[in-house]
Amino acid sequence: MSTPQTPLPQAAPPAREAGAAAPYAxxxxxxxxxxxxxxxxxxxxxxKIRSVRSTMWTLGVFVLLVVGIGLLTGAIVANSGSDLSGDDDPLALGFFGVLLGSIAVITLGVLTTASEYGTGLIRTTATACPARGRFLVAKALIFFLVSFTVTLVSTVLVAVLQTAMLEGTSARQPTGGEWFKATVGVSLYIALLGLFSLLIGSVLRHSAGGITVMIGAVLAPLVIALFMATSSLEKVRTALFEYSIPNQLGVFYSSSLSDSGPSGWDPLWIMIGAVVVAFAGSWLLLEKRDV
Structure with a gap:
């Protein structure tokens, strides 16, 4: 029969000094x-947007195209000896540079979101800001303000210089409404087009794919319409011309490709509708997908 063992005495915990706080208190x-x-x-x-080199390159190319082509066009018209008619808007000469420059804004818009998926930065972004809708809204606001500001400064500069170049010709002076549409209106449209590209980049999560889709959306309707020569496709061809992005952009310069279709501020409302739909789709996918 085993005898019960007496437990060994344990050391008492060290006494705290008077007034000392409890651990972690x-x-x-x-x-x-x-x-x-x-x-x-x-x-x-x-x-982010001011730190990456893609912003400097794309916006730099945009300014170079808008200002360079705008001034070159104005100089050629002013020195060609063939004056503009009295009905022509001299501000319409800025259309060519803005149309080509829009490709640069589209590229930056796609890269703003899609490049984060390619580099894996989106995981850091989602960790730092778990509310995914919040950082999507932040991206959209920052991009819109940056692209609108750069476009506005470029279009105003070109409009002022082109008007000065053509001052001695028969071209009429633009009205206040034409100035507003050719500067503020065009800037809003280009910023919204870039914002739409940003949302497409968020949906596709692929930089090359997003840029290809957006460039196709700009150029494909006109190219397809050129090959619709049959009378049975006349309505389709007319619709492609009227609602193509180049034609909608030309509305702000009073140089529409057709006599019907969007006019006034209609292109801006159409683009706003497209952005709202793309934003809703991008938000829903962002909430459901894994990053």
């Missing part, structure tokens, strides 16, 4: 903890 982190909001996401997206 009243601990204050040296890192300030604040509730995040949209302003933090905006600051993050602003840091």
């Amino acid at each position: 009243g601990y204050t982190s040296p890192i300030p903890v604040v509730r995040t909001h949209l302003g933090h996401a905006l600051a993050s997206e602003w840091t």
Whole structure:
């Protein structure tokens, strides 16, 4: 029969000094903890878009095309000896540079979202901002403001210089409404077109694919319409001409490709509708997909 063992005495815990606080009681982190909001996401997206080289290159090419082609066109017309008619809007000469420059804005829009999936940065973005809709809104706002500002400065500069070049010709002076549409109106349309590209990049999550789709959306309707020579396809061809992006952009310069179709500010409302639909689809997919 075994005898019960007496438990060994345990050392008493060290006594705390009088007034000493319990472990971890009243601990204050040296890192300030604040509730995040949209302003933090905006600051993050602003840091991103101004830090990457693609922004400098694409917007630099955009300004070069808009200003360079605009001034070259104005100089050729002013020195050609064939004056513009009194009904022609001299601001319409800025159309060519803006149309080519829109490709650069489209490219930047797609890269703003799609490139994060290619590099894996989207995982960091989603971790820092779990509310995915918030950083999508922040991307959209920052991109829209940047592209609108750059386009506005470029179009105003070109419009002023072209008007000065053609001052001695028979070209009439643009009205206030024409100035507003050729500067602010065009800038809003280009910024919305770039924003639509940003959302397409978020949906496709592939830079090359998104750029290809958007360039096709700009050029394909006109190319397809050129080969619709049969009378049975006349209505389709007319619709492709009227609602193509180049024609809608030309409406702001009073140089539409057709006598019917969108006019006034209609192209802006059409693009806003397209952006709203693309934003809703991008938001839903962003919430359901894994990053």
